[in-house]
Amino acid sequence: MRILIFFTLFFTTALISQELVIKANEFKTDEKTGITVFNGDVNIIKGADELNASKITVYINKKREPIKYVASGDVSFVIKTKKDDIYSGSAQKVIYLPIKKEYHFYGNVILKQLNDEKTIIGEEVVLKTIDGEAYAKGAKKEPVIMIFDIPNQEEK
Numbered sequence: 001m002r003i004l005i006f007f008t009l010f011f012t013t014a015l016i017s018q019e020l021v022i023k024a025n026e027f028k029t030d031e032k033t034g035i036t037v038f039n040g041d042v043n044i045i046k047g048a049d050e051l052n053a054s055k056i057t058v059y060i061n062k063k064r065e066p067i068k069y070v071a072s073g074d075v076s077f078v079i080k081t082k083k084d085d086i087y088s089g090s091a092q093k094v095i096y097l098p099i100k101k102e103y104h105f106y107g108n109v110i111l112k113q114l115n116d117e118k119t120i121i122g123e124e125v126v127l128k129t130i131d132g133e134a135y136a137k138g139a140k141k142e143p144v145i146m147i148f149d150i151p152n153q154e155e156k
Helices: none
Strands: 005-012 017-024 026-030 035-046 049-060 066-080 086-097 102-113 118-128 133-137 145-148
Touching (some): 017 026, 017 049, 102 133
Antiparallel strands (some): 005 017, 017 035, 035 049, 049 066, 066 086, 086 102, 102 118
């Protein structure tokens, strides 16, 4: 029988407090090290952001605040930046650094900016959600690919 674990954390940012909800088939936590591991159909929702993976490891500091999330195994996501840009996509591994508000995507990364119809494909992509900056690196034999949807002059 599938067991669904609902794990809710609260943490405070500079001006607001948001609920973080993590759902998984199982989890293990070690308060001494500040590490919690979620396994099996893991889903995280915080505000408008959503992250799905086979496994997510959450690292917390002594104040019990999350300082890093590491998601692995067919990761998919939806992210909203401070400038209201919406990104969706997939990767093999994602690291989120909540203090910097940065996502680091690794392995077969596809990052789509939905409201601007741009797509970045690469092996390593970083998205800074505060200022909306993104940059990418390709693999040794594969370039980074950027796809823009440019309207035809006749369509205007």
